[in-house]
Amino acid sequence: MAVVDPSVTAGAAKQPSLPPFLLKIASLAYTLGLTFLGLTAVTFIIGRVMPVDPVIAIVGDRASKETYEAVFFALGLDKPILVQYWIYITSVLRGDFGTSIMTARPVLTDILIFFPATLELATVGIIIGVVFGVPMGVLAAVNQGRLIDHFVRIVGLFGYSVPVFWFGMVSLLVFYARLDWFPGPGRIEVYYDGIVTQVTGVILIDSALQKEWTVFWNAAGHLVLPGIILGTFALAYVARMTRSFMLDQLSQEYVLTARVKGMSELAVIWRHAFRNVLIQLITIIGLTFASLLEGSVLTETVFAWPGIGQYITNSLFNSDMNAVIGGTMVVGMCFIGINMISDALYKIVDPRVR
Amino acid sequence: MTTNSGITRSWRSPVRRGALAAGMAMALAIGGNAAVAETPKDMLVMAKNINDIINLDPAEVFEFTGIEIIANVYDRVMTFEPDNLTKLVGGAVESYQISEDGKTITLQLRPGQKFHSGNPVTTEDIAFSLQRVIKLNKTPSFIFTQFGWDADNVDDSVQAVDDSTVKLSILSDLSASVALSALSSGVGSVVDKQLAMSHEEDGDLGHKWLQSNSAGSGPYILKNWKSNEIVTMEANPDFRGGAPTMKRVVMRHVPEAAAQRLLLEKGDVDMARNLTPDQAAGLAGNADIAVDSAGKSLVYYTAINSENDVLGNPKFQEAVRYLVDYEGMVGSFLKNQYKVHQSFWPSGFWASLEDTPFALDVDRAKSLLQEIDIPADFTLNIDTLNESPFQEIAQSIQQRLGEAGIKSEIVLSEGKTLWPKYRARKHDLIVAYWGPDYLDPHSNADSFAHNPDNRLEAQLGGKLAWRNAWSDDDINALTEKAAAALDTAEREQIYLDLQKRLQDSSPFVVMFQQNEQLARRANVQGFVNGPSSDLVFYRNTTK
Numbered sequence: 096m097a098v099v100d101p102s103v104t105a106g107a108a109k110q111p112s113l114p115p116f117l118l119k120i121a122s123l124a125y126t127l128g129l130t131f132l133g134l135t136a137v138t139f140i141i142g143r144v145m146p147v148d149p150v151i152a153i154v155g156d157r158a159s160k161e162t163y164e165a166v167f168f169a170l171g172l173d174k175p176i177l178v179q180y181w182i183y184i185t186s187v188l189r190g191d192f193g194t195s196i197m198t199a200r201p202v203l204t205d206i207l208i209f210f211p212a213t214l215e216l217a218t219v220g221i222i223i224g225v226v227f228g229v230p231m232g233v234l235a236a237v238n239q240g241r242l243i244d245h246f247v248r249i250v251g252l253f254g255y256s257v258p259v260f261w262f263g264m265v266s267l268l269v270f271y272a273r274l275d276w277f278p279g280p281g282r283i284e285v286y287y288d289g290i291v292t293q294v295t296g297v298i299l300i301d302s303a304l305q306k307e308w309t310v311f312w313n314a315a316g317h318l319v320l321p322g323i324i325l326g327t328f329a330l331a332y333v334a335r336m337t338r339s340f341m342l343d344q345l346s347q348e349y350v351l352t353a354r355v356k357g358m359s360e361l362a363v364i365w366r367h368a369f370r371n372v373l374i375q376l377i378t379i380i381g382l383t384f385a386s387l388l389e390g391s392v393l394t395e396t397v398f399a400w401p402g403i404g405q406y407i408t409n410s411l412f413n414s415d416m417n418a419v420i421g422g423t424m425v426v427g428m429c430f431i432g433i434n435m436i437s438d439a440l441y442k443i444v445d446p447r448v449r
Numbered sequence: 450m451t452t453n454s455g456i457t458r459s460w461r462s463p464v465r466r467g468a469l470a471a472g473m474a475m476a477l478a479i480g481g482n483a484a485v486a487e488t489p490k491d492m493l494v495m496a497k498n499i500n501d502i503i504n505l506d507p508a509e510v511f512e513f514t515g516i517e518i519i520a521n522v523y524d525r526v527m528t529f530e531p532d533n534l535t536k537l538v539g540g541a542v543e544s545y546q547i548s549e550d551g552k553t554i555t556l557q558l559r560p561g562q563k564f565h566s567g568n569p570v571t572t573e574d575i576a577f578s579l580q581r582v583i584k585l586n587k588t589p590s591f592i593f594t595q596f597g598w599d600a601d602n603v604d605d606s607v608q609a610v611d612d613s614t615v616k617l618s619i620l621s622d623l624s625a626s627v628a629l630s631a632l633s634s635g636v637g638s639v640v641d642k643q644l645a646m647s648h649e650e651d652g653d654l655g656h657k658w659l660q661s662n663s664a665g666s667g668p669y670i671l672k673n674w675k676s677n678e679i680v681t682m683e684a685n686p687d688f689r690g691g692a693p694t695m696k697r698v699v700m701r702h703v704p705e706a707a708a709q710r711l712l713l714e715k716g717d718v719d720m721a722r723n724l725t726p727d728q729a730a731g732l733a734g735n736a737d738i739a740v741d742s743a744g745k746s747l748v749y750y751t752a753i754n755s756e757n758d759v760l761g762n763p764k765f766q767e768a769v770r771y772l773v774d775y776e777g778m779v780g781s782f783l784k785n786q787y788k789v790h791q792s793f794w795p796s797g798f799w800a801s802l803e804d805t806p807f808a809l810d811v812d813r814a815k816s817l818l819q820e821i822d823i824p825a826d827f828t829l830n831i832d833t834l835n836e837s838p839f840q841e842i843a844q845s846i847q848q849r850l851g852e853a854g855i856k857s858e859i860v861l862s863e864g865k866t867l868w869p870k871y872r873a874r875k876h877d878l879i880v881a882y883w884g885p886d887y888l889d890p891h892s893n894a895d896s897f898a899h900n901p902d903n904r905l906e907a908q909l910g911g912k913l914a915w916r917n918a919w920s921d922d923d924i925n926a927l928t929e930k931a932a933a934a935l936d937t938a939e940r941e942q943i944y945l946d947l948q949k950r951l952q953d954s955s956p957f958v959v960m961f962q963q964n965e966q967l968a969r970r971a972n973v974q975g976f977v978n979g980p981s982s983d984l985v986f987y988r989n990t991t992k
Contacts, residue, residue: 145866146866146869146870147863147865147866147869148865148868148869151865151868151869151872152865154587154588155511155512155588155868156864156868156871156872156910156911157511157588157591157886157911158588158591158910158911159588159590159591159594159911160908160909160910160911161586162586162587162588162590162591163908163910165586196503197500197503197676198503198661198676199503199504199657199660199661200661200676205676208675209677264705264707264708267708267711268711271711271715272711272714272715275715278717279708279711279712279715279717280703280705280708280711280712281701281703282678284717285488285492285494285679285681285699285701286489286492288673288679288681288699289672289673289681396704396705397705397708398708399701399702399703399704399705399708401675401676401677401678401702405677405704406676406677409500409677412863412865413503413865414865
């Protein structure tokens with residue numbers, strides 16, 4: 096029978112635990128590491144098992160045997176897939192995501208160019224979605240079954256079911272081509288291209304920083320239509336969910352109690368019921384924002400918007416796997432970042448979570 | 450109910466009402482500011498899908514839009530001028546001499562030329578440009594390797610003899626006239642050696658830098674390429690042919706045809722380059738817009754994999770020629786954008802065979818098929834691209850095959866999936882397209898007709914004949930003879946014969962030739978939309 100040294104056990108028991116902030120950092124690093132590893136592994140393997148020849152993607156279908164083989168070996172495709180993955184992952188850890196086939200630039204450089212365009216558009220979309228969606232959802236809930244409720248539900252149904260592609264084209268036809276209210280496709284008129292030096296990549300910010308107000312207003316105008324399209328999608332979801340959360344809260348006993356106590360209806364709705372849906376709402380808004388960041392490819396296509404959605408989609412069609420993996424990691428990072436921000440906001444709006 | 454009125458009242462407050470009005474006014478103000486009536490007088494703005502540009506180094510570029518750009522940014526050793534797209538003339542060289550045995554071409558430099566950088570164009574630049582194509586070994590290098598050049602011999606084969614002379618030695622049996630045509634392709638672009646080498650990394654001869662920058666002497670200077678967004682070029686005032694009228698040429702990436710049309714109608718672009726037939730038709734009657742049709746060198750064909758016993762039977766292949774509804778397709782979904790063409794070299798060029806002897810004849814096809822022993826459960830796959838008009842063409846062929854008793858299934862794929870399958874000979878029947886790499890019939894003959902080694906391990910995937918497992922010794926010999934012939938009339942006759950023979954018996958059923966429609970503002974004149982991307986010229990455009 097083994098004899099346990101009591102001093103060892105005692106020592107182990109006295110081992111001081113890590114300070115909470117270090118534990119949080121370790122936990123975050125663990126989550127990030129695991130997510131990145133999972134994302135890269137899945138994307139990398141999908142890229143390799145797809146019935147697509149990455150060499151043909153680079154050299155085209157007319158290349159000679161010699162040219163084909165030169166690229167085949169340069170890509171390391173003669174090595175086992177695990178070795179290829181190892182080489183890739185070690186390069187990524189060194190900050191090298193590889194070079195994009197489509198743009199001949201480092202993937203990281205591409206992301207810094209394309210992502211701000213999407214961020215700018217998605218931010219406008221989520222602002223529209225929240226500013227209009229939340230009040231509409233509340234209004235619908237407190238007027239359940241009435242005209243305004245039906246209206247909000249129809250708007251929600253419209254935003255949900257109308258194809259983005261069709262909605263985009265029709266809005267261009269009406270508000271750009273016929274009514275001349277807003278500018279057409281593109282992020283900025285070609286005459287202004289190159290005037291503003293890229294600092295953040297978000298044209299509104301860069302032009303404001305450089306006091307190029309003509310460029311600023313032109314870029315702002317170009318944001319309106321695609322922003323409304325994305326905003327409508329966000330609005331539909333946010334309004335529907337807000338309505339649902341509010342209906343749930345408005346049927347709770349504490350709401351009845353508040354009304355019995357003689358509180359004004361505004362106070363009952365906004366100070367009591369609404370505050371209790373905030374956590375759920377933050378989650379919904381966060382997820383919607385993340386989906387706008389990665390899922391706006393159709394809007395980007397209709398409005399010729401050079402964003403990350405188009406970049407990843409084109410990369411996928413061109414078997415540009417370095418770009419696909421890089422883009423996917425950015426989207427994954429957005430989800431993680433937005434989740435972290437949501438967590439932080441929970442603590443602000445609900446003291447019980449602290 | 451108090452709830453309703455409470456909330457509604459809140460929006461009636463003067464502060465909130467003011468905020469709402471201010472927001473609306475701001476939105477309208479933004480809209481009002483942004484409306485632009487027309488593009489500047491000295492700027493040509495095109496709406497085009499430019500997502501095919503993946504690099505702009507002349508030694509590597511092989512995509513339609515990329516080729517078009519370098520055709521306007523670089524001058525080439527040999528070229529076609531915008532006012533005569535059929536006459537091959539000197540570009541960066543003033544003249545050339547061919548030795549009696551046809552094995553040596555001596556080029557005389559055109560004096561007084563300057564690169565965009567201000568450096569003079571020298572014979573060293575010409576030699577460097579041709580040598581780097583071979584040394585970099587990128588896809589279009591096969592255009593020059595057919596001269597017998599390789600990395601070991603190219604320095605000796607391409608020599609700057611003195612300040613005005615470059616000597617090219619052809620080491621293969623290829624005739625000098627084919628070589629001169631090849632020098633008019635993208636790989637014949639003259640690159641500023643001094644500038645390119647100043648950006649050299651790890652012995653790449655400036656390749657990495659040139660992928661997104663330029664070092665040319667053409668009529669336009671590449672100022673900016675933002676992938677999937679914009680290409681901007683500025684006029685080169687020192688171009689040997691004179692400064693172009695348009696000071697700036699801009700290509701805007703607009704992937705959607707409908708969006709291109711709206712931009713054109715509004716006057717925010719001068720030209721829409723990728724309209725669908727219905728979009729183009731919708732512009733009829735608009736006096737501000739003109740729609741031009743330009744014959745392109747792309748031929749659309751069906752190919753049959755001869756490895757299979759049934760498919761490889763010449764009777765089967767002949768039957769398929771009668772199972773294509775050429776006129777029916779051109780009269781419907783291909784209207785105005787394609788014409789019937791049935792030989793591998795496109796019409797409208799030297800040595801084109803204009804005959805179109807085949808028409809839909811299901812009964813004749815049936816009788817041909819009856820002469821073959823086809824198993825009862827025989828089914829074939831029709832592979833093609835998952836885009837228009839390929840899938841519509843495939844559907845039409847499937848329908849006619851069905852009428853003749855042949856069951857088939859359509860397999861739609863992305864190009865990145867389809868081309869590897871085609872190169873691996875894993876198709877049955879494929880609907881695809883082909884365009885020449887340079888304007889000499891050898892370019893297409895070498896692919897459609899020439900297959901010197903039909904073994905699978907030969908991996909001659911660049912040749913369509915090999916991909917379809919078809920090789921004919923007589924045809925091979927004829928193709929080689931045409932490529933080597935020095936007499937122009939003799940060459941022309943051989944190519945006409947070759948086209949006729951492949952029309953009669955081969956796995957290729959050439960069906961159509963593309964007619965590209967381009968819509969422009971009516972005031973835009975002089976834009977040359979030639980038959981290939983090499984022959985699209987901006988420099989004579991006026992507004």
